[in-house]
Amino acid sequence: xxxxxxxxxxxxxxxxxxxxxxxxxxxxxxxxxxxxxxxxxxxxxxxxxxxxxxxxxxxxxxxxxxxxxxxxxxxxxxxxxxxxxxxxxxxxxxxxxxxxxxxxxxxxxxxxxxxxxxxxxxxxxxxxxxxxxxxxxxxxxxxxxxxxxxxxxxxxxxxxxxxxxxxxxxxxxxxxxxxxxxxxxxxxxxxxxxxxxxxxxxxxxxxxxxxxxxxxxxxxxxxxxxxxxxxxxxxxxxxxxxxxxxxxxxxxxxxxxxxxxxxxxxxxxxxxxxxxxxxxxxxxxxxxxxxxxxxxxxxxxxxxxxxxxxxxxxx
Numbered sequence: 001x002x003x004x005x006x007x008x009x010x011x012x013x014x015x016x017x018x019x020x021x022x023x024x025x026x027x028x029x030x031x032x033x034x035x036x037x038x039x040x041x042x043x044x045x046x047x048x049x050x051x052x053x054x055x056x057x058x059x060x061x062x063x064x065x066x067x068x069x070x071x072x073x074x075x076x077x078x079x080x081x082x083x084x085x086x087x088x089x090x091x092x093x094x095x096x097x098x099x100x101x102x103x104x105x106x107x108x109x110x111x112x113x114x115x116x117x118x119x120x121x122x123x124x125x126x127x128x129x130x131x132x133x134x135x136x137x138x139x140x141x142x143x144x145x146x147x148x149x150x151x152x153x154x155x156x157x158x159x160x161x162x163x164x165x166x167x168x169x170x171x172x173x174x175x176x177x178x179x180x181x182x183x184x185x186x187x188x189x190x191x192x193x194x195x196x197x198x199x200x201x202x203x204x205x206x207x208x209x210x211x212x213x214x215x216x217x218x219x220x221x222x223x224x225x226x227x228x229x230x231x232x233x234x235x236x237x238x239x240x241x242x243x244x245x246x247x248x249x250x251x252x253x254x255x256x257x258x259x260x261x262x263x264x265x266x267x268x269x270x271x272x273x274x275x276x277x278x279x280x281x282x283x284x285x286x287x288x289x290x291x292x293x294x295x296x297x298x299x300x301x302x303x304x305x306x307x308x309x310x311x312x313x314x315x
Contacts, residue, residue, distance in 0.1 A: 010075025011035040018045040022080045028201040039070045061099025071106040078204040087261025089130040096134035117142045121155045129271035151216040159193025160309040181277040184228035189220035192302030194311035218283035237303040
């Protein structure tokens with residue numbers, strides 16, 4: 001895998017740098033010597049990024065002119081920004097489809113030579129709600145854009161700083177009984193933060209020249225694990241005895257998530273999050289291995305790093 005942008009490489013626009021994964025990707029790309037511009041809509045978060053020495057371009061994906069200004073002078077775009085923790089179809093559509101279209105139009109106008117779109121394994125699931133559906137549509141729009149592209153579909157990314165993961169770890173650490181949606185038998189393949197960041201940073205400039213262009217990668221751990229078993233993996237990594245698991249019926253939680261999604265924009269539980277517990281996350285890691293020569297760490301190696309707050313380097 002490429003260790004970073006080639007000498008004399010162009011500027012990379014990174015969206016979503018104020019988020020959990022995006023902040024780590026920005027720092028990793030900076031460490032590799034990339035010329036970065038960060039697209040941000042929150043002024044307080046933008047000031048914090050500027051204070052770290054980053055160039056920040058203010059704006060919102062739903063503002064077409066702001067997208068054109070953000071892309072100006074950039075050769076590569078790594079698009080991480082999306083509606084997060086949102087069930088509302090309109091909000092998801094505006095951010096994940098309409099905003100993406102604005103960014104793609106700006107990239108075509110600016111002659112961007114590589115567009116990396118961070119989608120989600122939600123896009124390929126049989127059961128999906130507004131977020132997963134807009135990610136699926138987003139993939140179609142990227143493929144039809146006429147731009148050289150790479151699509152990345154991360155599954156659950158675990159690491160310190162993820163609100164979802166930190167809350168889960170706190171429950172496993174403090175409670176002898178861990179509540180879990182569904183019967184706990186469906187499979188996930190969570191990926192360690194450091195591995196996800198390494199892959200995304202390398203893809204930002206196309207990885208090895210041409211190797212990843214036109215490809216769609218699932219970004220996941222090397223082996224599937226049932227939700228029940230994942231709880232016990234975390235418990236062992238924390239040095240805790242085996243945890244009892246309370247399986248919660250999904251129907252009331254699905255209903256609650258749908259109601260919450262109508263009442264508020266950012267909610268503690270989305271429909272797509274509930275649906276993730278009720279079906280297997282199926283991935284294909286062969287393209288990742290074949291195109292980039294990289295395989296993520298197994299849980300036994302990644303969890304101790306995540307719990308200690310390290311990102312661990314990767315590719």
